[in-house]
Amino acid sequence: MIEQTVELATRDGATTTFIVHPEREGPHPIVLFFMDAPAIREELRDMARRIAAVGYYVMLPNLYYRRGVLELADLPALPEAEARARMFDLMSSITIPKIMADGDALLDFAGRDPAAGKGPVATLGYCMSGQYAINFAARHPDRVSAAASIYGVQLVTDQSDSPHLAAQKAKAELYFACAEHDTWAPREMVEALDQSVKANKVNAEVELYAGVHHGFAFPQRGAVYDKPAAERHWERLFALWRRRLG
DSSP states (O other), X not given: OEEEEEEEEETTEEEEEEEEEOSSSOOEEEEEEXXXXXXXXHHHHHHHHHHHHTTOEEEEEOTTGGGTOSBGXXXXXXXXXXXXXXXXXXXXXXXXXXXXXXXXXXXXXXHTOXXXXXXXXXXXXXXXXXXXXXXXXXXXXXXXXXXXXXXXXXXXXXXXXXXXXXXXXXXXXXXXXXXXXXXXXXXXXXXXXXXHHHHTTOSEEEEEEEEEETTTTOTTSGGGOOHHHHHHXXXXXXXXXXXXXX
């Protein structure tokens, strides 16, 4: 495996981006992996490595670079409530348009790297970034052929760039993995999303993971981690990418 961490130029500065891909048999299809709210950490890098190990060029950008933050663990320790408030403040500092511009910069960089494939691209987002994965598929319908949101939030809103509307503009195959118990993505939202994609004949699957909670795919998430559900989500992702990326 080949790993590098680069300062990748964007419209608003530069984002520290972890890139990993196999050493041999390239170039490899690109997977843009958008982080969840707790930011870049070794757990996410390990997930990127798992994806790369089966034949992909994975890009994991820091989305909080505009605030000068890379890993929350590097920030001064705070009581739990204050630390959570700080994280939500960071979340609110980014928007769909900002991350779309970042995604453009990622593709531009990959376009100059011989190790990165020049064909179909996949996007993947967890938690706050499910919306970014879907919207980027709509932004680049002729390039993004697979997009996955794993317990994504704010997938059905009253905004013009709501992911449930963006889904209708995408040509990608879309996959939404949703937790049965999720304060941030309640059952009503999941049902509204499912009804929307079906009514508009979107090439999408909305799968409800019974009995699990938000965060179930992350091994370091304590009691909410659910290994069978986590492995199922990997099965779904790898099958999706085989179909759509080759």
